[in-house]
Amino acid sequence: MIIIQLCIFIxxxxxxxxxxxxxxxxxxxxxxxxxxxxxxxxxAHSTPYIDGIVIYNALxxxxxxxxxxxxxxxxxxxxxxxxxxxxxxxxxxxKSECVALEKMTTFCRAIFPSGGNVRWxxxxxxxxxxxxxxxxxxxxxxxxxxxxxxxxxxxLPGLLFEETKQICITRLRKYEAGPFCYLLRxxxxxxxxxxxxxxxxxxxxxLYIIVGFVYxxxxxxxxxx
Numbered sequence: 001m002i003i004i005q006l007c008i009f010i011x012x013x014x015x016x017x018x019x020x021x022x023x024x025x026x027x028x029x030x031x032x033x034x035x036x037x038x039x040x041x042x043x044a045h046s047t048p049y050i051d052g053i054v055i056y057n058a059l060x061x062x063x064x065x066x067x068x069x070x071x072x073x074x075x076x077x078x079x080x081x082x083x084x085x086x087x088x089x090x091x092x093x094x095k096s097e098c099v100a101l102e103k104m105t106t107f108c109r110a111i112f113p114s115g116g117n118v119r120w121x122x123x124x125x126x127x128x129x130x131x132x133x134x135x136x137x138x139x140x141x142x143x144x145x146x147x148x149x150x151x152x153x154x155x156l157p158g159l160l161f162e163e164t165k166q167i168c169i170t171r172l173r174k175y176e177a178g179p180f181c182y183l184l185r186x187x188x189x190x191x192x193x194x195x196x197x198x199x200x201x202x203x204x205x206x207l208y209i210i211v212g213f214v215y216x217x218x219x220x221x222x223x224x225x
Contacts, residue, residue, distance in 0.1 A: 022058040024149045025139075032152035033062070037106040038133035041067075042124050042168060043140050044194035045112035047178030051140060055110050056083050058138065058147035064108040070123075072115055087115070087123075094123050098130045110138070113165070114192035118185075120165050128155045137168055143176035150175075169194050 024030040033039075041059065045051055052069045059067035071084050087093050101107055109127070113120040128135045135153040139146075150171050153164070172194045184190040185197055186205050 019145060020054065020057070021144075021146045022061045022148075023146065025151070029149055029152055032134070033136060033149050036134040036136070036152060038101075038104075038131055039064075039108045039136050040124050040128045040131075040133045041108065041110035041136040041138050042113055043110065043138040044169075044172045044175070044177070045114050045116055045192045046140070046142075046181040046184075046195060048116060048184075048190070050178065051112065052084070052110075054140060054147060055138060059108060059110065062149065067108040067110060070109060070111040094126050097127060101127070101131055107133075112192070113168075114194075116190050116192075118189060118191055118193050120169075120193060122161050125161045125164055129157075135164070135168070137171050139172055139175035140178075141175040142178045148175070 024033065041055070043051065043055055052071055056067060056069050066083070068083060068085050070087055072087060097109075101109070111124050111127075113124050115121060124135065127133065132155065135155065136149060137151040137153065139148040139150045141148065153167070173196075177191075177195050181191055181195055182197065185195075186202050187209070
């Protein structure tokens with residue numbers, strides 16, 4: 001709980017004190033974004049909790065009423081506030097969301113396709129296709145402290161998930177990940193496939209960490225025996 005509150009505190013400082021900026025990649029993208037009544041927003045995920053809070057603030061700043069951020073059901077209060085919706089582990093979430101959102105003429109939902117588990121899932125693609133929503137690509141750039149509406153994509157019947165994913169990932173790779181992205185990948189395999197790392201190096205680092213941990217434990221055991 002203390003760690004979560006600290007993350008939120010740091011994020012608030014980042015947004016209000018360190019001048020996060022929210023903008024569009026072009027005037028055409030701005031017009032497409034404003035004119036799209038149904039939006040499924042996606043972003044690469046590099047930093048737990050903070051990414052969601054920054055995206056929510058960006059969408060509010062850009063004029064979206066009641067944007068909802070989909071988050072993992074493992075996230076706990078106070079992160080699960082009224083602008084978050086937990087994705088249950090029991091399944092059936094996308095189907096139930098399609099039923100609920102079909103009744104709405106306008107909505108803005110944001111999701112991290114990897115969910116922190118590196119590989120992208122199909123949820124955003126299914127939602128956008130079934131609901132006829134635009135896919136909005138949001139770039140979170142920690143280096144420049146900006147959230148940019150990069151692109152607004154139409155959902156085309158012939159465009160498969162893998163093709164859509166590659167288009168999105170290619171456009172998202174130009175934005176700088178959070179400062180702990182590499183560390184989180186090495187220690188917990190947490191992150192997003194948008195950010196490419198040499199897996200051989202990662203596994204070597206993990207091996208070094210395990211060896212170092214075992215060595216420290218063995219030294220302590222010898223010390224107390």
